[in-house]
Amino acid sequence: MTSTMASTKTDHAGGISVLELDGRERGELEALARTLTRAGAGLVDDTGWQARARAESCRLPARLSRTVRAFRHDAGPDGTLTVTNLPVAPELLPATPTVPDSVERGATVPAALAVLLGCELGTVIAYRDEKHGALVQNVVPVPTLAGSQSNGGSVQLEFHTENAFHPHRPDFVGLLCLRPAHEDQVGTQVASIRRARPLLDAATLTVLQEDRFVTEAPPSFRTAELSSPLPVLTGAPEDPDICVDFHATRALDNAAEKALVELREALSAVRQDVVLRPGDMIFVDNRLVVHGRVAFSPRYDGTDRWLHRVFVHLDHRRSRGHRPGDGPVLT
Template sequence: MSRYTLDHAERTHIAELAEKLLVNHQPWRPLEAVEALRAEAEELPVGLRRFMATARLDEDAVITVANLPVSADLVPTPISWQAAAEATAGAVDEVTLLLCASLLGDPFSWANQQGGRLVHDVIPSKGMEDSLTSASSETQLTLHTEDVFHSCRGDWVALMCLRNPDNVGTTISGIPAGVLPAENVELLRQDRFRFYPDDSHIASLDGVTPSLALTDRPYEQAGVLFGPAEDLYLRIDPDFTTAVPGDTEAEQALRACEEALAGATSSVVINPGEAVFIDNYRLIHGREVFTPRYDGTDRWLKRTSMVRDIRRSYVHERSRSRVLG
């Protein structure tokens, strides 16, 4: 975990920079501005840039930037991501998040998630309380790798908080050292697991929970664990990961892995003005349950995902696009 708290002057500087860039990029369309914002990120305070450069090289699992400016005239929390998109709510905060995110990686989106938007709104929505998407509230959002189904999933998931009045925690876990037996680790590295798209990638635009059965969805077959032996990378979302049907050994190893991860769970409360960048290779994340208010004061996060190099997805997509799929 590493943390950088902006001082008053740095915070004011970022607020002014984000306001100026928003004016220069009207109408605000993040996908059209994102490349220009990478260059503008060189205007961010040098202390922040040095911090992010070091955290990136060290592969810090959770990187927090605190005391970021949040819109002075922040509107009430919209009722859904669709309403937020319609109103371009929190646009200046999207600029701030994209500037900071650009210091680590290249933000991208998915054509079929939140309508292809580069910056998502994480907001509790009526009717979605028990869904398996970020619009849920009353049901725990299970610990997951973001976009587990895809080999071009992000290296980081970035969450910037605009409101969190009830201090709802974001849950986090990773593979604890020495807990999984070596033979399990070897098995979990093998291509004996299937990764399916989650409901946010299937949901229709009106947000209705999809009925498409897991096994009717396209999947990638790969290992759950990969990468450096001393500091394993992982890929898992219990709701959307299975062993290859009939492979009971793989099934058991998957369960053991899930139990190890559940046992290593901690929680962080992301406060307004904090942006948290979670290493999507080293950690999984989720969210505690909470009771939505639906009165404009609800928890509200801005979210984006970044890859370390967008060219990885250009190769996959055969197209120079920030929107995948």
């Protein structure tokens, strides 16, 4: 299935939810983001700036606010929300970065937009061992990472729950497109367990709910090497959460391995490819949806695909033990 970003908000039956901002809403949001570029030290990772962004997020256009809050309450069968026509002007951007661990420290208009929308959804957080703990990260192709299962790669990125190994993984992942891929068809891929579950038989679902899987941490996370044995599906059996990374999760026995293969097939069958264009921001409910990306061919000449990424938690307090100094960055 392919979803285009052309429509106004669709209902849940017709594909993933899309909210297209109108010209007035886009203008209001641009003014708000511009205010934030001048606030405080003008740095996203400054706690004073973040407090200001939280306060300003109360002034989002009402329709956007309503849509984000409804999505937070229930992310729907596809577990994703895409907001389009955000005020991003690709012609005004610097060259797409090409270095590993690239982040956006400056409170630019796109960085402010990503944080504003993230604040409306919950609390924007980051991880110390990933991209220097910066709140706004760049998803860009990096030559030395081309073949890697990371967002700097350009090979097919396997379906994953973001930071699946981490006890406080994000509740939501937001990806804002600044610059599209050359092919104009490089898709972020999403697949919801709410769509895939009906394709799985009862015995497979039972195995997936048992402590028969371990997930490795990426090499950059030095603190946690391997999760304890855990289920892939948790919570209400008729509407479970999913936590799996098809690159990093291993089954502990043959039946569990078979269940993992079947889960992957079911998710692939309900997969949707989302081609993000400049000014499109997709939010993925990381408890219901796995995401990945198709392979593509970067040029590394400053014109490649460029996304900003933010992570959102709903319960900031719950991760306090992982947040030294009560800041937004988790260990």
